[in-house]
């Protein structure tokens with residue numbers, strides 16, 4: 073990679089260091105996660121500071137110092153501010169959960185271009201819709217797990233091979249996730265207490281996945297069903313990730 077490098081990227085998180093400097097962690101569709109420094113970003117009214125806040129999408133001019141192996145932000149042009157996310161706590165908490173998830177899981181090994189598109193689609197949905205972050209997180213999580221290959225489909229029970237999910241002949245069934253075995257189970261094979269969803273919820277997810285996230289999230293389910301789907305997807309996530317996700321404690325802010 074050249075020492076000078078220009079890329080579109082979305083800001084995942086920022087941190088102040090020293091008196092005036094800003095450490096900016098960005099996700100680039102080509103190069104993945106990069107930590108870069110905006111020197112003097114907090115000095116006076118710096119233009120670069122406002123367009124390097126979390127969830128901003130900008131065109132970054134970066135410089136790589138090969139001796140110190142550090143990235144510096146030399147210039148930045150704003151593309152999308154997503155500023156309404158930072159004004160709505162529920163949106164903010166869901167967006168910060170996605171950021172933490174991408175960072176701590178290293179995008180689960182999925183390609184960065186796919187994750188960049190998913191993340192920016194989900195952010196723009198949050199920015200444009202004054203709605204609960206719950207439905208966006210349902211679709212974000214499902215697509216994130218699908219894109220990284222940790223969920224394929226819900227078509228059969230991992231134990232007995234019975235047809236489950238949207239393709240089953242009965243439509244009032246439920247399927248469950250076993251964190252120990254890392255597979256989905258039919259109701260006969262699942263022991264009590266496992267997180268589960270209805271077949272119609274499974275069909276909802278499968279039918280929505282080819283759609284743009286904003287299109288998919290327009291179709292709301294009732295809040296309990298959305299929460300049930302999200303909790304099962306979180307159980308899948310926990311079964312493959314070692315690191316705890318701190319932002320999970322906050323994503324239900326303002327929901328009850």
Ligand SMILES: [Zn+2]
Pocket residue numbers: 229230231232233234257258259260261262
């Ligand atoms: Zn079974």
